[in-house]
Amino acid sequence: MYEKYVKQILDTIIALLAIIILSPLLLVLTIVGAIKMKGNPFFTQERPGKDEKIFKLIKFRTMTNEKDADGNLLPDEDRLIPYGQFLRATSLDELPELFNIVGQSMSVVGPRPLLPQYLPWYSEEQSHRHDVRPGLTGYAQAHGRNTVDWDDKFAMDVDYVNNITFLGDVKIIIDTVKVVLKREGISSATSATMESFVDYCKEKGRQPRNV
Template sequence: MLDRDPVAGFTVVDVVDEPAADVDDAGLDEWLDEVMTRIALEDADTVAVASSPALGQRVVQRLAWRLEGPRVDLLVAPSIGDVAGPRVSMRMAADLPLLHLDEPHLTGPKRAIKRSLDILFGVGLFILFLPFLIVGGIGTKLTSRGPIFYTQERVGRGGQLIRVLKLRTMRVGADQEREAIIGLPDGDIAARYKADPRITGFGRFLRRWSIDEMPQVVNVVWGSMSLVGPRPVLVDELPLFGDADHRRHLTKPGLTGLWQVSGRKSVDWEERMRLDLDYVEHWSPALDLVIVAKTVKAVLVGDGAY
């Protein structure tokens, strides 16, 4: 019907059969790979999903996640439009009511509001943090050999690499020892961090009160980070990401985030990813303010910090 109605503005370039109704995760990944290959071959800019018992919430949601990076629009029949809540808007095409799933990224006024809050709070926090940074810098210099500040390459918005600024809390050369001592994130990583021998005595004090992360307000003011968002991950943690986890990079990484006010390092990797994706999906200025308020409480009580 879309192809027969020139007013609709669509040209059908390919048709992909639906997956089996009982498709498992591996089979679904293969089907999604085929869809993405067809899109690339045809240079398609829209995917329309017809109503079908096999195309339930799980399948359409996974398809929506795959399409977020390539900037391909997704239109679905109303009967399966319960996959994205507030990101759904109605569009008419060839007299058919189709639901458009918007990608959860900040545009226009939302981006301006978030950036304004970042600058306002970033400058204010820098002034507030300055005495702590001076004391922390002097203490770092007097208690261990090496520079006061430490920069580390992390993954920013869109997968771009950024340099994150921190007060140094570990001995010089700690990065080269990370894999041998800490390894990659898993269910036991929290215990290994607590006993990390690379952290200096004064560094543990800085971490206990999150003073080591205060220099990142500079990243916030510069624009490579936001005040609130998913915490920036290490490059060598990317292989651990599942199919949907890369969606956390649709927004800038944050100085604090939803997982930090939910237990910080005591939260396991899977729960951290879930909280980050929830934030990306449901961002609002009010949510940012709530997270900031909860961060103050978490820092004061040292919840999950070590």
């Protein structure tokens, strides 16, 4: 009942109210971001949503577009400026995703939307994380964030998909607030963000499902 009829309506109402209440902060972050990033303060990227349908995710930029001599982007840790680190530590970079929620491509709570190139590398079980709309936050983000390895993270995602409840969503939101305030799990043990899932699979000798 909740998942089928209530969740999406509630998501839209919450996102609209949040945009209205946080509009002064969104305006300030847009202006400061434009100055710090020397241009467009927003980062958009294609991500797979419900049923693997591709949509454009929008966030505040946390990294520059600096490239090496060959024209390749520098590693994340070299492009993540102090301002970006602040945005990530406070999760303020995620706020523009409220517009994705209003547009109904995302939910307040759900598995986080990842990269399209990861799709062939999911196991059959892991692919069920796309049975629902992706979330601004999710169970994995409230329980380890980037310190949890990919298999454990996806296991949490699938468990969430199979057990969606209103009280469960409320608890995840509360736990997320606690994690953000404590600034926990921002980086993995070996990366400023999170290691590539494709590299993770290759290290474990796995092959994409379409091979």
